[in-house]
Amino acid sequence: MGNLALEPLDRPEGMTTHEYAHRRLRQAIMVGSIRPGESLTIRGIAEAMESSPTPVREALRRLSSEGALRVLDNRRIMVPRMTADRFLELISLRSVLEQHAARRAVPHITERRIDRLAEIDRAQDDAIARKDKATALLLNQEFHRTLYTANPEQVIMPMVESVWLQLGPLLGIAMEHVEQLYLVDRHQEAIAALRKRDEDAVAAAIDADIREGIGGFERPAIENLLRLAGQ
Amino acid sequence: MGNLALEPLDRPEGMTTHEYAHRRLRQAIMVGSIRPGESLTIRGIAEAMESSPTPVREALRRLSSEGALRVLDNRRIMVPRMTADRFLELISLRSVLEQHAARRAVPHITERRIDRLAEIDRAQDDAIARKDKATALLLNQEFHRTLYTANPEQVIMPMVESVWLQLGPLLGIAMEHVEQLYLVDRHQEAIAALRKRDEDAVAAAIDADIREGIGGFERPAIENLLRLAGQ
């Protein structure tokens, strides 16, 4: 215990320590390198990133607000364990939230941004062809984010990011074991619908993208996956 | 500046200072006693609640994650100003989120909890009859919260709370000026639908409750309200 494996991360000049700590921990949680159930210590993290408790505490508070960490009664902090129920809850929320985000983006979308979406989608296809899973996952998120942030009023996106983060640890594991995730690509459908400014069709494409991808798992498959992940 | 008016708040034994600071600031923001645009200082808050910067900073980080505060480039912290666009965005998100929360609660609802909902609704009607606006607002939230928390898996509720908090400052002002908000009561409809375990009807009642209440404002009415609020 105590020896936390945190990959170093690029730190732009002028970035505060607490923000850096937040980014680095977030990244670690997203890729599942912090095992759920394992308790995190403030001093341990501070030491691992060569800083002090104060900024680390701020980062931990933010992450717990974002649902990425859970504070126990003992005041211990850990990455919450995934369960089949929680997983299904997160998926259904993700679907509703992202459909709504997509709808609210449509009136603000420009042809230029749609082109950018097409570009990201191509890059993702490349990554999939190269079997570069990590990049593919990142580009998939980039696609969705680029769509939703067409809306200048950003109140939904932080919540979508929160759901992604809570799903993150399992998502990484799932990609290791399941090929199904790569076969789904409704992005072309979404792009076509966007060109027509057809809100319903965009929402339908996003919904399909989620439900046929990670969200397509039935309960037995999820439980099997959780067993594989050793949780 | 600097002299922050923070109403004292009951502090249960064993509650940490940063959690207390969070609760107290949250409460102040929710009722609109911190003017949007006015910048908050860490030392000012620490002094106002007779503590020190460290726990206050943790509270501020949490609140900014919850969308209640915005951190500017200068690292200044303030309650975000409301605009008509942001308001409409928040309302539509609230509707979508709470309809979903309601649907996901239905399978877990018990008769006992429905009785509790009926009780809360009666208390709210009393408060309205007494023209006790603050209590009515609190009881309305309590009604919605009691419904959604029937679902044992709590991933949606924090997001609903976040939306409430972002809407909070204006909500308080709106209740001062607009009688319309009191006339809406779709709670009875929701209760009837719950007794029948009719998900669609429950969602419809919640949607109506939101859209005919605070959400029923058209853009001109909102802009007028914002003017009244002096923002």
Added chain:
DNA sequence: TGTTTATTTTTGTGATCACATTTTGAAAAT
């Protein structure tokens, strides 16, 4: 050998301090 008790270590928490940056307010110059 297994359980309980005592001691040591670890950990979260909150206050304080020093430093760098920003903001503010006064003084000087145009």
Added chain:
DNA sequence: ATTTTCAAAATGTGATCACAAAAATAAACA
């Protein structure tokens, strides 16, 4: 009167320390 310049105050930030509670380890007992 308006703008510019400069000093003083305020502010965010991060490290350090002391304290109390919790956890882990060692010792004593059954």
